[in-house]
Amino acid sequence: MPGLARYLTVRFLLIFPTVFALVTAVFFLMRLTGDPVTNALGDRLTPEQLRQRLHQAGYDRPLLVQYLEFLKGVATGDLGRTATDNRSIADLLGSYGTATLELAVYALVIALIVGLPLGRLAAYYRDRAPDVVLRLFAILAYATPVFFVGLLLKLVFSVWLDWFPVAGRASTGVQLQLAHRSSVTGIFLLDALRSGDGAAVLDVLHHAVLPSVALGLLVAGIFLRLVRTNLIGTLSAGYVTAARSRGVPERRLRDRHATRPALVPVITLLGLQVAGLLGGAVLTETTFEWKGLGFELAHYLTARDFVAVQALVAVFAVVVAVTNFLVDAVAALVDPRVRY
Amino acid sequence: MAIRILRDSAGAQRAMVLAGAALVGVFVLAALLAPVLAPHGYAQLQDGGALFGSQQRPGGGHPLGTTVTGYDVLSRTLWGTRTALLVILLAVTLSLAGGVLLGLVAGYVGGRLDRVLVGVADAMYAFPSLLLAILVAIVVSQGRSSLTGGLAAAAVSVTAVFVPQYLRVVRAEVVRVKAEAFVDAARVIGAGHGRIMFRHVLRNSVRSLPVVVTVNASEAILTLAGLGFLGFGIEPNSAAEWGYDLNKAVPDVTAGIWWTAVPPGIAIVLTVLGITLIGESLNDLTDPRLRRRAA
Numbered sequence: 001m002p003g004l005a006r007y008l009t010v011r012f013l014l015i016f017p018t019v020f021a022l023v024t025a026v027f028f029l030m031r032l033t034g035d036p037v038t039n040a041l042g043d044r045l046t047p048e049q050l051r052q053r054l055h056q057a058g059y060d061r062p063l064l065v066q067y068l069e070f071l072k073g074v075a076t077g078d079l080g081r082t083a084t085d086n087r088s089i090a091d092l093l094g095s096y097g098t099a100t101l102e103l104a105v106y107a108l109v110i111a112l113i114v115g116l117p118l119g120r121l122a123a124y125y126r127d128r129a130p131d132v133v134l135r136l137f138a139i140l141a142y143a144t145p146v147f148f149v150g151l152l153l154k155l156v157f158s159v160w161l162d163w164f165p166v167a168g169r170a171s172t173g174v175q176l177q178l179a180h181r182s183s184v185t186g187i188f189l190l191d192a193l194r195s196g197d198g199a200a201v202l203d204v205l206h207h208a209v210l211p212s213v214a215l216g217l218l219v220a221g222i223f224l225r226l227v228r229t230n231l232i233g234t235l236s237a238g239y240v241t242a243a244r245s246r247g248v249p250e251r252r253l254r255d256r257h258a259t260r261p262a263l264v265p266v267i268t269l270l271g272l273q274v275a276g277l278l279g280g281a282v283l284t285e286t287t288f289e290w291k292g293l294g295f296e297l298a299h300y301l302t303a304r305d306f307v308a309v310q311a312l313v314a315v316f317a318v319v320v321a322v323t324n325f326l327v328d329a330v331a332a333l334v335d336p337r338v339r340y
Numbered sequence: 341m342a343i344r345i346l347r348d349s350a351g352a353q354r355a356m357v358l359a360g361a362a363l364v365g366v367f368v369l370a371a372l373l374a375p376v377l378a379p380h381g382y383a384q385l386q387d388g389g390a391l392f393g394s395q396q397r398p399g400g401g402h403p404l405g406t407t408v409t410g411y412d413v414l415s416r417t418l419w420g421t422r423t424a425l426l427v428i429l430l431a432v433t434l435s436l437a438g439g440v441l442l443g444l445v446a447g448y449v450g451g452r453l454d455r456v457l458v459g460v461a462d463a464m465y466a467f468p469s470l471l472l473a474i475l476v477a478i479v480v481s482q483g484r485s486s487l488t489g490g491l492a493a494a495a496v497s498v499t500a501v502f503v504p505q506y507l508r509v510v511r512a513e514v515v516r517v518k519a520e521a522f523v524d525a526a527r528v529i530g531a532g533h534g535r536i537m538f539r540h541v542l543r544n545s546v547r548s549l550p551v552v553v554t555v556n557a558s559e560a561i562l563t564l565a566g567l568g569f570l571g572f573g574i575e576p577n578s579a580a581e582w583g584y585d586l587n588k589a590v591p592d593v594t595a596g597i598w599w600t601a602v603p604p605g606i607a608i609v610l611t612v613l614g615i616t617l618i619g620e621s622l623n624d625l626t627d628p629r630l631r632r633r634a635a
Contacts, residue, residue: 018463032479132352139620143612145562147569147586148605151593159596166594279470283566287590297474298570306478313471320467 004332011328015321022317026310027070035059036307040083057083074314082300082308089311092296098186099169099292103215103284104277106208108270110216111223116266118220119227124254126232134224141221146280150214150287157210164210167289174203211288215280219273226269230262237261264334271327275320357621363614371421379403380412382419382580395592398599405599408588411576417603419580423491424561424611430495431502431560432553438499439506444545446507447514448537458511461504469559470566473497477572490574490581494564502556509552513545520544554619558612565608582608 033039037053045053054060058069073079079089122134158166165171169188170178177200178184178191185191189208192200234240235258243257244250282294289295293312300308370377379401385391387401391410398405404413446457477493517523518541526540567573568583576584582604589601 021463022467026475029475029479127352135620139613139616140609143558143616144609145565145569145583145586145605147566148601148608151586151590151601151605155593155596155598155601159594275468279468279566282470283569286570301474302571309474309478313475316471317467 007332008329011325015325018321019318023074023314026314027067030306030310036083040305079311080307082305084303084305093315096293096296100281100294102187103211103281103290103292106212107215110212111219115220115223116227119224120231122228123231138221138224141217146214146218147283147287149217150284153210153214165207168207169290170204170207174200211284211290215284218280226266230265231258234258234262267327267331271324274323278316353621353624356617360614360617363610367421367611367614370418371425374419374422378415378418380415382416383577385410395597404603407600413599413603416580416585417607420582420607423579423581427491427494427560427564428557430491431498432556434495434499435502435506435556439503440510443507443510444514444537444542447511448518448541461507464504469497469501469563472500473563473567477567487574487578494567498560498563505552509548510545514541517541517544551619551622554615558615561612
C-alpha cells in the first residue's frame, strides 16, 4: 500500500482501541463509587424504593453484565438515560452538542485571528518591545483561568459598560422564534441566517462575543507562542538565507518562504487543543450559562447524576480521539514527512 | 542552576526571570506566613461575637470586603496560597516519580514494552485533564471534598496527564544517552542494569525536566481551581481554595460586586504567571535557537 493510504488506515484503526480503552476506564472509574441511583437519590428514597429503582435500571446485576451492556450501548449509539431526570443521553447530545460545537468554532476562529498574526509580529520584532509585550500577553492568556477571564469580561463589558448581555445564547424572544421554525440545526447563527431576520443574527452574535473571546484567548496565546518559535526557526534556516542571497526581498521572505513551513505544526497543535478547548468549554459554558454539553455536565455533577457524567465524559473522549485522527490525517496530507 | 539562568540571560529575558522569581517568592512566603499575614481565619465568620456580614464593601476591618457567606476575602485569598502550594508539591512529586521511572524503563528496555508505554501515553496525553480530574474527584471523594480529598483529586488527575509528558521527555533522552560510549564502557566493566540505568543514564537524561516541572505546577493550580469552580472543590471550612471562591462569586459579578471575584482570580493569575515566566526562560535557555547570550 502506498505510504499515505497505509498511514491513514493504521491511524484510523487506532481510534477503536483508544476509544475502547477510554470508555472502559470511564465506566469502571465511575463504578468504583457505587451504583448511580444510590449516588444520585440515595438520601431521598426509602431502602425499598431504592431497591426497586436499582432493579428497574438493572444495577443489581453483575458488573460484568452491566459493562457488556454499556459497551453494546456505546457501539449502537444508545448511551442510556440519566439517573435523576430520566432523559435519554442521545437526546441530550442532540440538543446541547450543537451549542458546544458553535462555541468551540467561534473560539477557534478568534484564536486563529488573534494568535497567528500576533505570533508573526512577535517573531519579526524578536526581543524588541513588541515581542516582549506579546509574549507577556501570551503567558497571561495561559495563566488566567478561562472562567476568571469570563468573569472579568462580564464585570467590565456587561455589568459596568452594559455593552453585551450577561449570559445565554440569545434573547428569549429570538430563542423562541428560532426554535419554532420547521427545521432547526441547533446552531443558532445558522438558524438565524436561514430565517433571514437580520435582528436575530445580530442578537445571536451579540451573545456570542464574550464567551467566544474568553475561550478563544486561552488558545490564542498558545498559537502565538508556537508561531513565534517556529518562525524564528525558519527565518534562520538555510533555505531562507539562500533565498536572501539570491535577492528575494525581505518582505517576501517573511511572508512566504518562512511562514508556510512554520504553520504546519499549528495544524497538529490544533488537534491537541481540541482537548483543552473541551475542558475550557465546560468552564466557559458554566460562567456564561451557555446551555451546551459543558453546562449540562456541570449541572449533572452538582446533581450527582453519574450516569450522565459518565456518558458525557465518554462522548468528549470519543470526540477528542476522532478529531486527533482528522488532524493527523490533514497533517499527513500537507506534510509528507509525517507519514509512516 | 538559578545562577546559571541569570548569567546566561540578558535584557528582557533577565527581567522575565527576575519577575518570575519574585512572584514565586512572594507566593511561597505568603503560603508559609499565611497565619501571620491573614487578618482572620479562612473559615472565620465573626470576630468577638459580631458577624462580619455578607458582601461588605472593602474598607474598615475588611480591606477586600467579605464574601456572600460572610468570609473575609483578603484572608481567604492569603490562606489559598497554602492550598495551592500543597497541590503543586503533591502533583509534581507524583508525576515526576512516575513519569521519570516509566520513561527510564521504556527508553532503556525498549522493544514491545516501550511501544505499549508510548501508546498508552499518547492516548492519555490527548484526554482533557479537567474531565479526568472530575472523574478522579468523584472516585476519591464522591465530589464532597475535604482538604485531602480535594487535593488528592486534583493532584492525581494532573499526575495522570503529566506522567506521559515526563515519560516522553525522559524516554527520548534515554534513547539518545543509551547509545553513548560511556554506557558501553560501564557495561564492559561489569555494571548491572540497575546501576547503569540510575547512575549513568538517568543523570544524563534530566536536562529538560525543569521546564516540564513548571508547566506541571501551573497545571496543578489551574486544575484545582477548575474543579473548585465547577463546585467540586474543597469545602470552605476545611481550607481556602481560590476556585471555590470564584464559583461563589459568579452571581456577585452579575450584581456588580467585584471584590469577591477579583482577588482570588488575581492570586491564581500571579502565581501561574510567576511559574510560567521561570519556565519560559528555562525553555529559551535550553533551546539554542532562542538563546540570547549576554554580550
